[in-house]
Amino acid sequence: MAETPREQGHETLSNLLQETRRFPPPADLAADANVKEGDIEAAAADRLGFWEEQARRLHWDRPWDNVLNWNPPFAEWFTGGKLNAAVNCLDRHVDAGRGDRVAFHWEGEPGDTRTITYAQLTDMVCQASNALLELGVAKGDRVAVYMPMIPETVVAMLACARIGAVHMVVFGGFSVDALGTRLDDSEAKVVVTADGGYRRGKASALKAAVDDAVRDRPAVEHVLVVRRTGQDVEWTEGRDVWWHDIVDRQSTDHQAEAHDAEHPLYIMYTSGTTAKPKGILHTTGGYLTQVSYTHWAVFDVKPDTDVFWTAADIGWVTGHSYIVYGPLSNGATSVMYEGTPDTPHQGRFWEIVEKYKVTIAYMAPTAIRTFMKWGADIPARFDLSSLRVLGSVGEPINPEAYMWYRTNIGGDRTPVVDTWWQTETGAIMVSPLPGVSSGKPGAAMRPIPGVVVDVVDDEAKSVPNGGGGFIVIREPWPAMLRGIWGDPERYKQTYWSRFEGLYFPGDGAKRDEDGDIWLLGRVDDVMLVSGHNISTTEVESALVSHPKVAEAAVVGATDPVTGQAIVSFVILRGEAGEGGDGLVQELRTHVGDSLGAIAKPRQILVVPELPKTRSGKIMRRLLRDVAEKRTMGDVSTLTDSSVMDVIAAKLPDAK
């Protein structure tokens, strides 16, 4: 038997899954693609020159003096340069004669719609900028945005950017506590919210949550409230202001100031597992450069003809970069949808694709697996022939989910780009390029041009092809976080201390025989079974590749014999019924056949739901608590905390 990388001392994560399917780009797409093979080499030959070239996509009021000041781990990009992010997303397109182009086809959950052109959006943002100024918001102040998915959410963000205030969007599904800790940490002066929004056919109570959160927080001077649902709200005179009262009467003229390239643009909190959330800080010039470039390059966007849809919430970084700043800086037309995929029926997403002739759709694997569970006959009822590129983000996409997406949504025709990145990276970092890469189901493939990524072992040595380890970023990139709000020490500790001089995102990865990268999940979730480090991703993908399984989550639980044993939670596909002992045996055998006996789960529990975050990531630490029969940790950022009770009740001897 040949020596495995582990025996050579390189492997820190087992490489079990073998996937051989390949999907070269369609010839017509490749011929007309925004990025071609040669561009990748050119970028590598002059990385900083490449990013300067990309920065020239934007309108700068003053050019930069220095492309990069790198004082590890603190980076400054395009220093000396001045620009306004809102002007780049709005006025510049209007000035170029594209004011009539649709910026957003907005679709409310109850079926109401709004079509907003670039000219209209510019006017709305100017009015909102003037209103924020009237409320006393100044450059550098923080403004919290706790909103449903409505156009005013985008308007509020861009108005902040325009006047140089720092927006801090909190996902509208988060609890009062989560909102409160973020208000404290960011010291926000104003909260923009709505009376409510629609989700699953019901009006949520956003204003009531804000009332609770700001009650003991006098630092919040005003609450600006958009009327969305018309529900009754409590009102605090002097503090609360209706959006329609103050914004609508403002002038549509607002002379935008150019801000420094390094002026803070926004803070977005990422929830740690137990510690207080980290306020990830992004600044203006570098961030906008990389989101603009990646939106254009990774999705092959042609702003004149494409209709782009990121089906994600704006409260997630994916919404910031690929609903707001990427598409608008490129002058593209986007769809924005308020609600859930099953309201009023399970075909809602596909109805939207058909209605607006969406050409590029971007969503999370959790959504794709849910659609798998509902069945392929649902999308089959709609005309999805407008689609030409599909994207995935948020978690590793299981090969089976990729195949389902490509086949049933993409008509076995569209490339699927699996984009790896984080709140901290600001923009896409590793992804196939639709006109260049031969897609592999489950692989994020290569770093995008201008980004230098590696997979290393424990000792920071690059692993050879075929080896597994940790993904790291070797060189600073334009959209990188500039720090953790108010806590530079924590920034160094969290991202720069594991490997000297390298940014460590916390994810496991492997490099296959061709040198392509596969993400293997968070290293905190890795399971140590009989001395082997096994990634959750590979076992979950093996389970999902069984025709009866729609979703799977696996965790390591203490085991007297193997150290840790694999405990798995599975959701069955619609047609698979209830499960039973026979199915559990069948699944164990299936995993053993796919990955080897070492990866066979000790336990398999059939559950109706899994605990998820706002971006659809499975919260494995809660499942670990259940599997080890511990008291459950913090559930405040779960989308639905009752699922944990249902799951705990499934565990045979759980209390």
Ligand code: 6R9
């Ligand atoms: C954009 C976003 C970041 C974490 C990241 C990783 C996971 C995101 C992924 C992926 C594998 C992908 N992740 N995209 N893992 N393949 N294509 O999700 O940001 O919410 O900050 O999460 O999500 O674990 O480290 P964020």
